[in-house]
Amino acid sequence: MVLYPVMRKFLDKRVVLASASPRRQEILSHAGLRFTVVPSKFKENLSKASFPTPYAYAMETAKQKALEVARRMHQKDLRAPDIVIGADTIVALEGLILEKPVDKTDAYSMLSRLSGKEHSVFTGVAIVQCSSQGGGLDLDVSEFYEETRVRFSQLSEELLWEYIHSGEPLDKAGGYGYGTQALGSVLVEAIHGDFLNVRGFPLNRFCKKLAELYHPPRPEDRPREKQDSIPAVDTFDRLGDSEGAGPGQGGARGDRCRPRAPGREHAKDADCKPSVESVPPTAVLELIDGYKVSKALFTACKMKLLDLLRDEGPLSALDVARKIDATAGPTGRLLDVCVAFGLLDKTERGYSNTPLASLYLLSDGEHSLHSLALHNDNHTWHLYNHLDSIVREGANPHQRALQSTADSPFQESFYQSREKLQFMRAMHGLIKVVARQVATAFDLSGFTSACDLGGSTGALAYELARQYPGLKVTVFDLPEVIEDAEYFQPHGPPTGQVSFVPGHFFRDTLPEADLYIVCRILHDWPDDKVHQLLSRISRSCKPGGGLLLVEMLLDEDKREARSAVVQSLNMAVLFQGRERSLSEYRSLLQAHGFTDVRAVSTGSIADAVLATRA
Structure with a gap:
């Protein structure tokens, strides 16, 4: 009943638990929370090696579970729940993550490791506050973790197998359950911390987080000593819908997920003098070192290390060095960086690709970003040496660095150079990654013809043709692009749905279509x-026709959608362009005669915006 006062404030809100765990449902129900269960469809296949700590992995998994449910519910009825709660519980022994065993043999292996030892139970929790206004979805993510230390007794073979044959270990992290009715309790010798955390949900910490989110204490109200108990009930009573109390006050944001930025959590403690103990330098050092990680990735792609490991791995560092005619020591260190960031796995047999690398970084993969990495290394990297000049002068660096002219856009310069195919491959890979999500973001079955302006290799056009058999798509791009588009045609017999027309969308007449795509x-x-x-598009588009934009949407404050914010800076460096928010696109489109502007987050590298010609 501890949570009951705050639950009164949630009676008119849609609260969703993104978990099918009966233990989590029981814990939250007994606390007085009213919620709907919508199990997440997120595939828990994150690379554990890419996370610095076990709890970081648990928090990210919890966050992805909650985000998947929030986005799916919003796409289903264009109204997201008010709050989605995600959780993930793992067991960690000496840094090794133990999740649910796949079978009895796996359960035996896990429990044998835990026998007579102390281990950690981590639960990552994500609280996603949702606001859906104007067709967009705004997501504000708060996350935390709880650690409980558990020591097992020395377990006999007989006890181990008797417990395993009970069937209880097979649906629990680490292979055991804990609670008043759980048989696994007999394995536990001692427990230090929240026992509900071991059962799957840290209720005490969850209560504190709710109080922190919905009613942060004033400086004068902060206790002088550390408090381990749940905050007093009256701290919840002032939760309401008053100004500043809830998410989404700023209007539609086109599904912007807003995690807490490193260091920003300390902003509320401005009355306290920061110190290296209270504000560690980790986030700053990671920013300083970020370029080194990018360069390591670029080098691995340039040397085709991932292709080599796909074809011949696992290989030792010495074997890799011999095959690429390199030095063993630095080669091993480069491979270890790739392991640390989730691109490679490392075992006694040697190095091998993770699913992340196999999917996106092989030079000939269907969704390969290999050429994008090489393009950034060869042509984008050095342009950031001019960033200070751009900030000071607002000048396009290509006029100096590439001897480009104002009439020769950067893309056209590449399309007319010997690097054209690499640039086309880079753009092809980017669009392939997001094509299916874009094609299915809206129901486009009402359109019979579409024109993809600057559609390059036709990656999106072919996906639209697959999704909508009655849709004919014209790709309209520069002649020098069209002449090489055949290299990117998908396998299988042509359907006749996709055609290519050469032209310049600023100079030539646009092909007629019901739907224009940019x-x-x-x-x-x-x-x-x-x-x-x-x-030009507005003049060509007939009333009732559509315009589909595919871009990264900024949040309205232009500070939380990190990938979009960085990409907006990148556009300034490359083209004097920029990313925009949903409200900015809405104003642009309405100024040119388009209405009913809606946005959908694809959950990938770009968002989709659909508008109708008035």
Whole structure:
């Protein structure tokens, strides 16, 4: 009943638990929380090696579970729940993560390791506050973890197998259950911390987090000594819908997930003088070292290490060095960096690719970003040496670094150079990654013809044709692009749905279509060019026709959607362009005669915006 006062404030809110765990449901129900259970469909296949700590892995898994449910519910009825709770519990022994055993043999292996030892139970919890306004979805993520230390008795073979044959270990992290009715309790010699955390949900810490989120204490109210108990009930009573009390006050944001930025959690303690103990330098050092990680990735791609390990791995560092004619020591260190960041696995047999690398970094993969890495290494990397000049002068660096002219956009320069195919492969990989999500973000079955302006290799056009058999798609791009588009045609017999027409979308007449598509184009151009292109599309688009934009959406404050914020800076470096928020796109489109502007987050590298010609 501890949570009951705050639950009164949630009676008119949709609270969802993104978990099918009966133990978590029981814990929260007994606490007085009213909620709906919507099990997450997130595939728990994150690379454990890419996380610095076990609890970081648990928190990320919990967050992804909750985000998947929030986005799925929003796409289903265009109304997200108010709060989605995600959780993930793992057992860690000496840094090794033990999750649910796959069978009895696996359960025996886990429990044997735990016998007579102390281990940690970590539960990561994500609280996602949702607001859906104007067709967009705003997501504010708060996350935490709880650790409980558990010591097992020395377990006999007889006890181990008797417990395993009971069937209880097979659906529990680490292979054992704990609670008043759990048989696994007889294995436990001592427990230090929240016992409900071992059962799957740290209720005490959850209560504190709710109080922190919905009613942060004033400085004068903060206790002078550390408090381990649940906050007093009256701290919950002032939770309500008053200004500043809930998420989504700023309007639609096009599904922007807003995790707490490193260091920002200390901002509320501004009355306390920061110290290296209270504000560790980890986040700053990671930013300083970030370029080194990128360069390591670029080098691994340039040397085709991932292709080699796909074909011949696992291989030792010495074997890899011999096969690429390199030095063993530095090669091993490069491989170890790739292990640390989740690209490679390392066992006694040697190094091998993780699913992440196999999917995205093989040079010939269907969804390969290998060429994108090489393009960034060869052509984007050095342009950031001019960032201070851009900030000071607002000048396009390509006029100096690439001897480009104002009439020769960066993309056209590459399309007319010997690097054209590499650039096309880079763009092809980017669009392939997000094509299916974009094609299915909205129901486009009402359109019979579409024109993809600047559609390059046709990656999105072919996916639209697959999803909508009655849709004919024209790819409209520069002649030098069209001449090489055949290299990127998908396998199988052509359907006749996709055609390629050469032209310049600023100069030539646009092909007629019911639906115009502009995918990762507008962010390349300054505002005057964006207005010029939208004006041309508006004149060609008939009333009732559609315009589909595919871009990364900024949040309205332009500070939380990190990938989009960085990409917006990148556009300034490359093209004098920028990313925009949903409200900015809505204003742009309405100024050119488009209405009913809606946005859907794809959960990938770009979002989708659909508008209708008035």
